Amino acid sequence: MSNRLVPGTAAPRLSVNKTYKLYIGGAFPRSESGRVYEITDSKGAFLANAAHASRKDVRDAVVAARKGFAGWSSATAYNRGQVLYRVAEMLEGRREQFIAEVMAQEGVQLKRATTLVEQTIDRWVWYAGWTDKIATVLGASNPVAGPYFSFTVPEPSGVVGILAPQDSSLLGLVSVLAPVIATGNTAVLVTSRARPLSAMTLAEVLATSDLPAGVVNILTGSPVELSPWLASHADVNGLDLTGAPEILQPELERSAANTVKRVLRAPASEPDWTRRPDLRRLRAFIEHKTVWHPVGV
Amino acid sequence: MPNFEYAPAPESRELAKLQPSYQMFVDGRFVDGGGAPIKTMNPATEEVLAEVATASSDDVDHAVRAARRAYERVWGRMPGAERGKYLFRIARLIQERSRELAVLESLDNGKPIKESRDTDIPTAAAHFFHHAGWADKLDYAGYGPDPRPVGVAAQVIPWNFPLLMLAWKIAPALACGNTVVLKPAETTPLTALVFADICRQAELPPGVVNILPGAGDIGATLTAHPDIDKVAFTGSTEVGKEITRTLAGTGKKLTLELGGKAANIVFDDAPLDQAVEGIVNGIFFNQGHVCCAGSRLLVQESVAEELLAKLHTRVAALRVGDPLDKNTDVGAINSREQLNKIVELSNSGDAEGAQRWTSPCPLPDRGLFFAPTVFSDVQQSMRIAKEEIFGPVLSVLTFRTPDEAIAKANNTPYGLSAGVWTEKGSRILWAAQRLRAGVVWANTFNRFDPTAPFGGYRESGFGREGGRAGLEAYLDV
Numbered sequence: 001m002s003n004r005l006v007p008g009t010a011a012p013r014l015s016v017n018k019t020y021k022l023y024i025g026g027a028f029p030r031s032e033s034g035r036v037y038e039i040t041d042s043k044g045a046f047l048a049n050a051a052h053a054s055r056k057d058v059r060d061a062v063v064a065a066r067k068g069f070a071g072w073s074s075a076t077a078y079n080r081g082q083v084l085y086r087v088a089e090m091l092e093g094r095r096e097q098f099i100a101e102v103m104a105q106e107g108v109q110l111k112r113a114t115t116l117v118e119q120t121i122d123r124w125v126w127y128a129g130w131t132d133k134i135a136t137v138l139g140a141s142n143p144v145a146g147p148y149f150s151f152t153v154p155e156p157s158g159v160v161g162i163l164a165p166q167d168s169s170l171l172g173l174v175s176v177l178a179p180v181i182a183t184g185n186t187a188v189l190v191t192s193r194a195r196p197l198s199a200m201t202l203a204e205v206l207a208t209s210d211l212p213a214g215v216v217n218i219l220t221g222s223p224v225e226l227s228p229w230l231a232s233h234a235d236v237n238g239l240d241l242t243g244a245p246e247i248l249q250p251e252l253e254r255s256a257a258n259t260v261k262r263v264l265r266a267p268a269s270e271p272d273w274t275r276r277p278d279l280r281r282l283r284a285f286i287e288h289k290t291v292w293h294p295v296g297v
Numbered sequence: 298m299p300n301f302e303y304a305p306a307p308e309s310r311e312l313a314k315l316q317p318s319y320q321m322f323v324d325g326r327f328v329d330g331g332g333a334p335i336k337t338m339n340p341a342t343e344e345v346l347a348e349v350a351t352a353s354s355d356d357v358d359h360a361v362r363a364a365r366r367a368y369e370r371v372w373g374r375m376p377g378a379e380r381g382k383y384l385f386r387i388a389r390l391i392q393e394r395s396r397e398l399a400v401l402e403s404l405d406n407g408k409p410i411k412e413s414r415d416t417d418i419p420t421a422a423a424h425f426f427h428h429a430g431w432a433d434k435l436d437y438a439g440y441g442p443d444p445r446p447v448g449v450a451a452q453v454i455p456w457n458f459p460l461l462m463l464a465w466k467i468a469p470a471l472a473c474g475n476t477v478v479l480k481p482a483e484t485t486p487l488t489a490l491v492f493a494d495i496c497r498q499a500e501l502p503p504g505v506v507n508i509l510p511g512a513g514d515i516g517a518t519l520t521a522h523p524d525i526d527k528v529a530f531t532g533s534t535e536v537g538k539e540i541t542r543t544l545a546g547t548g549k550k551l552t553l554e555l556g557g558k559a560a561n562i563v564f565d566d567a568p569l570d571q572a573v574e575g576i577v578n579g580i581f582f583n584q585g586h587v588c589c590a591g592s593r594l595l596v597q598e599s600v601a602e603e604l605l606a607k608l609h610t611r612v613a614a615l616r617v618g619d620p621l622d623k624n625t626d627v628g629a630i631n632s633r634e635q636l637n638k639i640v641e642l643s644n645s646g647d648a649e650g651a652q653r654w655t656s657p658c659p660l661p662d663r664g665l666f667f668a669p670t671v672f673s674d675v676q677q678s679m680r681i682a683k684e685e686i687f688g689p690v691l692s693v694l695t696f697r698t699p700d701e702a703i704a705k706a707n708n709t710p711y712g713l714s715a716g717v718w719t720e721k722g723s724r725i726l727w728a729a730q731r732l733r734a735g736v737v738w739a740n741t742f743n744r745f746d747p748t749a750p751f752g753g754y755r756e757s758g759f760g761r762e763g764g765r766a767g768l769e770a771y772l773d774v
Contacts, residue, residue: 249545254545
């Protein structure tokens, strides 16, 4: 983004700045509203303009996520694990870029940024390994008192709207996104308003990995403006309020009640994402299905 | 075929040990309520059974405080093994008083004695037995070591399975170390108050279980009380949404078991006679007052005519009448209000062009009854295909391909249960995977067990009851 001298010449080279767009259905459209907003680094210097998504973009993203759900939820757990691990490989390849972005957005030093990016990649790998274990751990064969075979399996809830953490631009982002898709849901994620660049770089990673289009959809913009549309959308099954504006959270919950959405409420303050995760986020957007059949000859 | 007449075989009403009046149960004592007493009635005769105290908002406050005290001083800190023994005691006492409870339930609710005797009460006892064993094994439940209870649970239950729903709510709550304030349904409070007496017999510490009869306003006061930690509600989707809105922003834990409009799918290779039994059980069990009732029958077109003929013959043989008669298959509709709702929705079926068939069975001269009814030529857009009727009314739709069956089955905002009938194992599993419902019964229907998680997808609610999954609702995890 900065200009620097090209060796051997006196003229400074102008860098090629990126225009950031949205990530919907595997493509990178501009916001249909045509709006953008300014992203600055931790010291206030201009970094880029990000797309300022609209209500229509939310709706398009939900449509894409619903379309993606059929294939993703019925893919084998082994296949989902492979696809997610492939994403981790791609993340590793973009290590330097993520470190630079985390430093710029979060204002941390190289060492800290490096640790955060490494933890991000490891976290993704951790969740990639869960796809084919979650049913073993949370499912059950039910010893019912009668001549029936009864078993319980976890299944994804459907389309999950995620309000990503506002502070942790990459580790927090991955910590909320990976468990949602690892369990077979598809996601519409609204990024941190002030720190969306790692999310859009992650989108580029997802787009070039094996993740099917529509499984993850990423919107930059104002969570204040976008979150009510996600909460009230009838085709959204779950809502993660982790990064939702605090003042809006009760209203978003009330709105989500109209379609009995599964809501993961926000903690009192942004969690320490470097702590080891547990199953809570994997459990948040699954349903338990119990199947019965008579036993006899 | 000869027409066999049945002699009446009534169960003795004396077994219910009916009292003229019942008090609320707060902090280990039976007390008068601050609300206006209600008269609970026998829906089979519309006669008053007893007068029941109801709670005022002050009573709600007292009960919540008693539950908080009991939680902090006794129950929350008691070793799991000791808690478990109390639950085992309760389970045994329910078994010992099962005849009394069954007759009382049938009197107050209108359900046939064979159902209260053979299903409701034994399953209620089984829930206490199952959860008693969890109390000292929670470390093994998969939620990490030493999971903590949530605290004080507010529980609101419906009138269709009064004691069974109480057991589903109270047994896991107590096993996990919580204390409870439970509001039974306005029209069916009696067995909950006998259960309170069972808590007394079990010497359960005061305040661990509190029972507050009352109407919807008391349920609303209870679920909105600032000093509760968790709400568990079973009932209508509409009220469930209202409770969610009330709890928004409070951070309190919530689980909901709401309505349903279950599809019961019959493929052309299904064992039709067995399927007919399952269909009848699916919709006419408990007068159709079942949230997971198989109220939408989806039949493959090629067998629809044959199945419908068998179904009519079978349904015509159902005996509707005195709930206390051991030969009764279909009892009374629980309340006048509910009967009116069933009539209204059935009339909409006529108005929208469905074909109504009503069982020619004789109905009692008085009391609240509705003859088993089957609508054919039902379209997905009709109210009788979309709205929960909560009565003995079946809507029949047809399909041609398996994909169409699944699409139609899932074409509802609800997702509590579903049925599949086919002799082909691979098709059962294929359908079970695709049905968006919390419970799928294949070649059977309406099976319940404390070890098998039960609960909905989508607008049928969230959270599970039963099994290891059901413990999550009552643990701070």
